[in-house]
Amino acid sequence: MTKVGLLGVAAVALCTLFVASGTLGASAPVARYVEPHSGSNGFVRVADLFGESDEEKAARLQKEQNQDDAISRLNDKVRDLEDTIRNLTGQNEALSHRVQELDDKIDRQKKDFEYRLCQMSAQQLGAGTGQGDPNAIPCPGSSGAASSNSPPPANDGGGSAQHLAPGPGVLGTLPGGGTSGMAPAASATLGSTQTEFSSAMNLLAKGRNDEASAAFRGFADMHPKDDLAPQAVYWVGDIAFVAKDYGNAERAFAEVIKKYPNSSRAPDSMLKLGQALIASGQKKEGCTALAALKEKYPHASAAVLGQGSDARKAVCR
DSSP states (O other): OOHHHHHHHHHHHHHHHHHHHHHHOTTSOOOSEEOOOTTSOSOEEOGGGGOOOHHHHHHHHHHHHHHHHHHHHHHHHHHHHHHHHHHHHHHHHHHHHHHHHHHHHHHHHHHHHHHHHHHHHHHHHTOOOSTTOTTOOOOTTOSSOBOTTOOOOEEOSSSOEEOOOOOSSBOOOOOSSSOTTHHHHHHHHHHHHHHHHHHHHHHHHTTOHHHHHHHHHHHHHHOTTSTTHHHHHHHHHHHHHHTTOHHHHHHHHHHHHHHOTTSTTHHHHHHHHHHHHHHTTOHHHHHHHHHHHHHHOTTSOHHHHHHHHHHHHHHOO
């Protein structure tokens, strides 16, 4: 067949398609292929000449809508997981503190037991334990150790009292001049405040937040100069922050920064203060606090500085 004949067949095919398209209306599907003349192999693709069909467009839009819905659901799940992680982090910190206290207590009791056992052995053998005594039995922690639980001196029957060195409940060298009576009082005070703080942490670990907050507040008010006071005030603020009581949270975190600026909890309090201010609608003040975090506490932990930076990027434009 001549070239003119081929062009005639193709023109007839295209005209047939246009006529069919006008006859069937806008909703009729567009043929993707037309069969060529009998002397040619394969089919001729013509769908691209007419653009995307209604069915294809509807399918594409539905697919995009499904993807948007899936992304929205994933974002909701991520936010829920972040909230859960924050709550679990607070509980884990409280439990870790409690475990550390128990480990320290067990370690002290173990050392105390070993020391007292050594002292009893020395007493039974009639040997000394003091430094400079060639017959002394070396006991762990026996170099000038002092404790409020020291056993009384034992008399060896020869008119001279054999003084047993006290156990290592609280280690330290006693000053001379009759001031040893101060050691039991200091030990008792330390043990009392530690017990009070541990009780408050125990309430927090059990989820009894209101009682824990009251216990921490009472501890900070009764022992404002104790090393644990800034920790107690911080937990008052953190409990209020979790409960979305942002006013009390702000006051507690500000108290830590003002009263205990050099404490280990001061950077955390600055971060939480900024977050509480933003959450309560005081965006300008909160952003100011977050901006001052790195300048005021450049040696804060990377986690605290990172959270402050992320919060500023997300909120403070």
